[in-house]
Amino acid sequence: MTSLCPLCQRKTILHSKKRRRFRHGHAWNVGVLWIELDVPRQRCTSCDLTFVYDYGLGLVRTSTEVFRKGIAERCHGRTISDVAREYGLPYTTVERWLDCQHLTRHFLRGLFFCILSVSGNLMSHGF
Numbered sequence: 001m002t003s004l005c006p007l008c009q010r011k012t013i014l015h016s017k018k019r020r021r022f023r024h025g026h027a028w029n030v031g032v033l034w035i036e037l038d039v040p041r042q043r044c045t046s047c048d049l050t051f052v053y054d055y056g057l058g059l060v061r062t063s064t065e066v067f068r069k070g071i072a073e074r075c076h077g078r079t080i081s082d083v084a085r086e087y088g089l090p091y092t093t094v095e096r097w098l099d100c101q102h103l104t105r106h107f108l109r110g111l112f113f114c115i116l117s118v119s120g121n122l123m124s125h126g127f
Contacts, residue, residue: 003053014040015050023063026070026087027099035064072101 005012017040025033039059043050058065074083075098084094 003042005042005047006051006065007049007050008044010044010046012044015041015043017041020059021062021069022057023067024057032087068097069101071103072098 015040024035084091
C-alpha cells in the first residue's frame with residue numbers, strides 16, 4: 001500500500017508497521033467491538049516526513065473516530081459519569097470526546113453561517 005505525503009503530495013515508502021487494536025463500536029450483550037489493524041508508518045521519498053497512515057478512520061490512541069463520536073452521542077440526555085461507567089471509560093476521556101464533538105459542531109455551524117453570509121443566501125435558509 002502506498003499513500004501520498006500529506007505535506008508535499010509525493011510518493012511514500014513503508015517505513016515500518018505495527019499491529020494495533022482499536023475500539024470501533026459497541027454491541028449490546030457483547031460489549032466493545034475491537035478492530036485489529038497493521039498500522040503502517042510511511043516515509044516520504046522527497047521531504048523525509050514520517051507519518052502514520054490511519055485508513056481514514058481517525059485513529060487516536062486506542063479508538064476510532066466512529067467510536068468516539070458514538071460515545072459522545074450517548075451523553076445526550078445522560079450524565080458523563082453514567083456513560084463512562086457503562087462503557088468502562090475514564091470520566092475525563094468521555095468528557096474530552098464530548099467537548100471535541102461540540103467544538104467540531106460549533107466550528108462547522110460557524111463555517112456554514114459564514115459561507116451563507118458571503119453567498120448572500122442567508123435569508124433563504126431561515127437564519
